Amino acid sequence: MRHVRICLISPPTVTDFEDASVAESDAIRLIAEHAPIGVLSLAAVVEGLGHPLDVIDLNRWYYEYLRASGHHTEGRNFCEFAARRLAELPVDVYGFSTICSSYPLTLRMAQEVKRVNPRATVILGGPQASVVDVATLREFSCVDYIVRGEAEVTLPLLLGALTADGSLAGIEGITYRADNKIVRTPNAPVISDLDTLPMPAFHLYPYVRECRYLPLELGRGCPFACEFCSTNDFFRRRFRLKSPDRVIGEMSRLQQQYGVSTFDLVHDMFTVDRKRVVEFCEALLASGKTFYWNCSARTDCVDDELIELMAQAGCKGIFFGIETGSPRLQKSIKKRLDLADAARRIECTDRHGITTAVSLITGFPEETMEDLRDTVHFLLDSLRLDNAAPQLHLLAPLAETPIHARYRDQLTLDDIYSDMSYQGWRQDRADRRMIEAHPDVFPNFYNVPTPWLERAYLQELRDFILHGMQRFRWLLVALHQQSGDLLTVFDAWRAWRHSQGAARRAHGMDSSVYYANLSFRLDFLRFLRSDYLSTDDPAQLAVTAMVEFETAFDPPDAAATEPEGAADTAGVASEAPGPVVLRPDEVLGFEAVPRLPDRVRVAHLGIDYNCLISCLKEKGNLAQVPRLPLVMAERRVDDHTSEFVQLSHLSTQLLQLCDGTRTVRQIADLFGTLDVDVDGIAPVKAGVFGLELLRQQGVIEATQPVPQPAA
Template sequence: MMHDRSVALAQADHPVPRAHRGGALKMCLVGPPTVTDFEDPEVAESEAIRLIAEHAPIGVLSLAAVLERHGVAPQIVDLNRLYYAYLRAPGEAAAKPDFCSYVAAELDKLDFDVLGFSSICSSYPLTIRIAQDMKRRRPDVPIIFGGPQASVVDVPTMQAYPFVDFVVRGEAEETLPALIKTIAAGASPAGIQGLTYRDGDRLVRAPNAPIIADLDAIPLPAFHLYPELKDCHYVPLELGRGCPFACTFCSTNDFFRRKFRLKSPEKVIEQMRQVRDVYGITTFDLIHDMFTVDRKRVIAFCEAVIATGETFYWNCSARTDCIDDDMIATMARAGCKAIFFGIETGSARLQKIVKKNIDLNEATARLVATDGNQITTAVSLITGFPDETMEDLRDTVHFFVDSLRFDFAEPQLHILAPLAETPLESRFRSQLVFDDILSDMSHQGWRQDPVDREMIQQHLDIFPNFYSIPTPALDRAYLRELRDFLLNGSARFRWLLVALHQDSGDVTKAFEAFRNWYAATPDKGPRPGLQESRYYASITFRDDFFEFVRDVYAPRLARTPRVLHSIMDYERALIAETPLPADTAIDGHDVSDITLVPKLVDGVVLTECAADYQRIIRCLRRKGDLRRIPRKPATIATRQHADKRLDVVLLSPLSAQLLKLCDGERAISEIATRLVPASRSMANIPTDKVCMFGLEVLRQQGLIALHRESAISASQA
């Protein structure tokens, strides 16, 4: 394949690394970043983003271990960690260099002979720019690209960017060591499979390398090269490779060529033990797109883990039609805590079109089983398919909201990204448009760097995931806003969203009514980017939506306003304003001392609901008739801890009455005189004894503390 002559002349010869001072050849492996689009430090530092970012870069660590076996001395650079160092560096943001220059300067401090970059689609422009800067700084250092994105756009990448010397395609455990050996010897890479390289003015794309058949032969990732592992919540370990299915939007089957493979249970358990014994971590993300395809091997793995008598916790991915209730129960016993389910669409029609072919009733049944086994499930859905209609979209939205009825389900909604070389991208390549309606399907954030944008617009063939496939029947701006509404609404007021859906029959009606109300409300001022993700991620959105439900939806549109008010009151109570500094120990006072003054512990919030909240939730779980919920006032106490744990207590009438009297001013003796027995069973018990018993229960629950003097006396002192 020929490319531009001027590019060829500039790179006619293979770069030869500078002579290294004896010992092994030194290679620097750079992991791909996933959080660099979140330029707002507050967003990047949020718990949700940090959980994505602060994990070991398993791909380059695995290759590092392989290279060590071949006498190469690797070092690892994690761009996610480097990005946090960049954000936290002192000085004004405007005075800092751009992140690309910052990374290049940091890499330039290191000693290496070869530089390798792993790649993913969302940050591929940044990876290319860093590589360009490094080639300018060190022209003699060979630059190698690998990973999912570079593998599928190898030729257009090397045509457009002459500073990329090699692309290692697909599984690299054999190709990369062979290439490094060739580079060290100053020889031609001809004959190395799975490699794209330059030969004079030609690009040579060698045949694909064979897949790695024996995954047990791959060593434990080189975690010793990643000192930050001690700070990680979990450790990723590869469980297997390959997916036998052929979904039209997915790139996995291309990268691993659809050949399904699993490591043996013995090897996986051995590696889990190694990590536990060295690093003290017992939670693992077992990486395989389709672990549960082979039922016998899944059961064999689970039984092997159970037989060890050791405690390991793990997550995995599965199809809902390749798993059953008995398997889920066995997985739970073996330590499975989370499963990723790719449902993709709630439309039975689209299931066939995109070749996912999942039975949606069966998928719901699997959510029932995982919920019953307390396994957290990511329910992944996608919208924005080219054949999608409004009816299809509503089906997907309904599946999303119905998933919220399960405590352990965490639904996701993504906008379709046309991933390079997938059947969908190939079919619609000539129709792709650059409309700034970004997908988060591949970790894309809210913006691109202006330089990245220019690259993207110049090279559709390299960066198609930043483009959009037209949706003739749907407004893509509407899709983006609906996605942001659902994702942030489910995070901030989960049960209110479910109740609105059940009350209206279609939560999109409530969404559209909210948009219309916002646009027509003068005191809102200029719209704060209502169609932008930043607005929906803000506290302002939550407060605006509560105002809308209280003042507009409940009184004018709702069939069950009392239920909506009760749920909204409860959701508002969960927003604790003063978290406890620590778990409050029970004080040493005795409630029999009637001179003591009880007071609510800081962080405790009382909320009055117009109906029994727990009964409402039971009704929502089973899709019952909300109109049958009776008016029954109830009081709820919430208490947030410093570690963000939240205690929620539905108070008995006695407890509610007592807590309202515990204002920090009244002593126990005065409270007893004001207490009215809440039931006939207590009518013959002395009020002071009822009072002391109730206060002791509340103290044991951590809702009140006893003091020697009232809050007024203390303030006057």
């Protein structure tokens, strides 16, 4: 057998985000840093055959493209950038892994690689190519072979036949051309013992030492048959798990080699076999090692006792696919969850500090407004939990799923893309032309009929809720609790927005771009103040206070934030050293000068904010939240994160004395002259203690003047 140079290429998942500021956000970067576990698993097998091997992560290339100068200004898109780099590699075989969202981009790259290097062999694998194999080979001559399903056994057999000029007839699980006909061999059997597979080839991944966490495969296959899910076809519904010893051994090895202790344990349905989950958790605890991990589960395949054990064993995140809050639709889509039980499981994970993704979908063909309302209610109830992270997606008819098969002849293309199949705001024109020409290859970009619901309404509702959660989570919960139905608030807001022409003012943005922009936040708060909230309704007073709270911490404009006198002092060098900010571990002396840091802002409210949040969490009576004047302080941790502190009356009085000129001694003396109740403690002593508390909370900082040299 001759050796050939092989390049395995992971499917891109972040290339939809052409706005650099969005692509560089923490949430998207977390996606990009996910090492391509499927490609690395294949790489380990191919490496064992002795073939020279390259592993390409297109997500990482995309960030190189975004950061490189000139590409946008020269009109060079990422497809051209990546295809040129791929074509320049001295490669004999290109192996592209595929997913539905970036399948058009993958095929465009394959076309360009084949054009530049026509003698190279192009092989596709992965979920999308596996289910649209015949249509792909029929429409795209650049593709030579498709490996369907699990490829760790099939790909080596195919490579062996290609390098030895052997026959393909006996290889199961491949699709190819022969004598101008498309040949589809029988499906290959699934790999029954996953422990026989080699460890993924992380050593071939150039970015492994940059990863904050690493993915590891727990198992494959799901025994359930949800109408919208494509997992069933790819893994043949054969549920399999790796042994605890195998998984923990890989975790230990990776921790030793790369210093990583956090793992994304990949399996669509890890908790189907409760006994095996218990064995895994107990083995982790018995190992004496500390690992943190995330997994996926169904709410009807866990219980409170198991969740507690998982938390003890290091579980920090669970993905729950709830799909719909409608009991009727639960039966229709064959998910069949007990929603009350699902809510209890989510509450249990929250109690144990496990971050829980609560995934919901809208846009099912049978869905009515009442079904949608049930889904929104379930989402908002989850939003009350500190550790819950609800999601709302538009349905995509994934290829060869039961929903796709049922509505194959009724699909339409309306530019309202599901974020299950496409993430970005704009569809590349070349991708669009390809999608229009080949609906059988790209059905996930189309939509099924929704006779009872307008798709534009669903898209805007999704954007409203998802961006609303990011910008004012508790305000959404408060509005839902006060009104009894967030959809009524959304309908009123939508009507107001269109009557005010907010979209036109936002420089012609489409709906998704508008909701991701600060304009949405500013417009929505203005709508609530001017048109929605009433000062006569006691329940609405709490919501009004929430709006005041949100408005108080809106970033002021640049002119307002420019320090007074900055223009007069710019460029003037200081002859004497300035004051030094005390570290938290340093003692707050009497001569230190407390002041409000630039990163801290304060606002006066007329309601007990902490009480309000507790009321929302417990679904209490908003009209009974205490009204009292208080001060909230916002401390900006970074550009994306803030922490809030509700100040007591005494803390507020102390803060008012911190004018940036008074020393601790002077403030304590002044505090002692006030009429304050400090439970018998000397007022001066209480003042010093209160200043130290404010400093530890990050509300104030203290500077110590640098001693001046003697004249």
